[in-house]
Amino acid sequence: MKLTILGCHSATPRTNTNPTSQVLEIKNHMFLIDCGEGTQVELRRNKIKFSRIKHVFVSHLHGDHYYGLIGLVSTFTLLTRETPLHIYGPKGLKEVITLQLKLSDSWTNYPLVFHELTSKESELIYEDDKVEVHTIPLDHRIYTNGFLFKEKENERKLDINAVLNANISVAYYRKLKQGADVENEDGVLIKNETVTTSPIPSKSYAFCSDTVYNETIIPLIKKATALYHEATFLEKNKDLCKRTKHCTAKQAAIIAKKANVANLILGHFSTRYNGYDDFESEAKQEFDNVFLAKDGKVFEF
């Protein structure tokens, strides 16, 4: 599981800071998460092949999370893309993208498939044989979702000596990996756990931005391999959180601790600060495995 941060700053793009966008590589997918202005340039800078992006997840319709999407959609057209692009995001996204295509008297030469979100409950919005994506309803100034990307449970591992000793036909190995008990060549029922071992734990990534401190997300992100949680402010500016519906680094860390995640990545930093070391130290008072997002940084889990 590999996460590339294209942008991790709030509000407006500057010469040295990009608004929110990231790419999660998981089970051969390249999921684009949020798409602030300039995302297509950051994708190029980070040498991520446009053609590998087939799904875009948009948290909410504040500009720093999606103003780059129409440019990316248009560029895909100019590059004569044919592969469908699936866009998951709040209701309204389809209208604004299609209006801009209409005004330019053009359409994509590839299928553009919108999956508009309106539910305030967590939903399964994407699924294949290897991965699931669920929404994480967040509490921000407008309708907002985080996203939980989960590898499906891996297959159990055969204890090959035990399997051979138990005299099980090769034809049943598949069933064993899926966790079933099987009959051996002598007609005896063999309990699965006696001939297999636990699967490699499946990984998960929770993206939670933007949101006010909100404990209701904890059951949804429980034990995630990595949690990206917004930390727009430091505790010294906590008074700004209530009005803007953002979090401090400390609050993000408390969520990480309560959800018992393995790793916490902080991002969506306000550009009012000159550096972000204080975000790390503030969060580490609550939680150990804290990392700071940085434009262009790659995390591998």
Add this chain to the structure above:
Amino acid sequence: MKLTILGCHSATPRTNTNPTSQVLEIKNHMFLIDCGEGTQVELRRNKIKFSRIKHVFVSHLHGDHYYGLIGLVSTFTLLTRETPLHIYGPKGLKEVITLQLKLSDSWTNYPLVFHELTSKESELIYEDDKVEVHTIPLDHRIYTNGFLFKEKENERKLDINAVLNANISVAYYRKLKQGADVENEDGVLIKNETVTTSPIPSKSYAFCSDTVYNETIIPLIKKATALYHEATFLEKNKDLCKRTKHCTAKQAAIIAKKANVANLILGHFSTRYNGYDDFESEAKQEFDNVFLAKDGKVFEF
């Protein structure tokens, strides 16, 4: 008159090329012309104060000419701007900008004034005591205008010796500068041209992008101090011009020659080329004063 090129490339932004945008400083105005994705960052990079921009002129609704506008409008809000922003561009621009503001459940805290264009004839769209802005109808795939920025005629200069010899009252100097004949202290009518000299020639800048080769613009841009004309292709790719409704460098130079402008700036280069020297040499076969636009380059006239 000072022109700063923020971006001069066609189609999609890349790590080292920006789509169309430029700032014209004329008679204390800072006119923003077109606003491709990333314009707000290029404004910062070129140290142009956001607060000085009060008028934005959008040629047409292809993304490489306006996808950066909504980001700029939003950033002005975050920076608590109060000064009105006037936006001149094709019908539809208001709908797309206001839809995005509505979806983010926000509005600007400054007046946003749209001047939507629909005419196929040249129009005077802005005027004050020093400057006029006229549209230049262009022929592109969708409704497109260039813009002519003109200083108003300067005042005639007094030939102070001649004025004193003619025994004219100081009270009439203003009228003389404005070109009127006046009576002197002895009641004799003094012809204006005997006591004044021609004014400093007023300057003008014509922005023409995007367009196919189109001689109907020539009377509108006649004798401009500077003409920015699109030159998307070289003659060797001339076959692409007809379908895409763009020009070659040579065609731009022919327009410059026929319009008898003082200087020609070429831009809107296709990113298919590795360098742009051939654009200059191709154009110079038709016209001498050719300059190449370049992101970040400043022209003073």
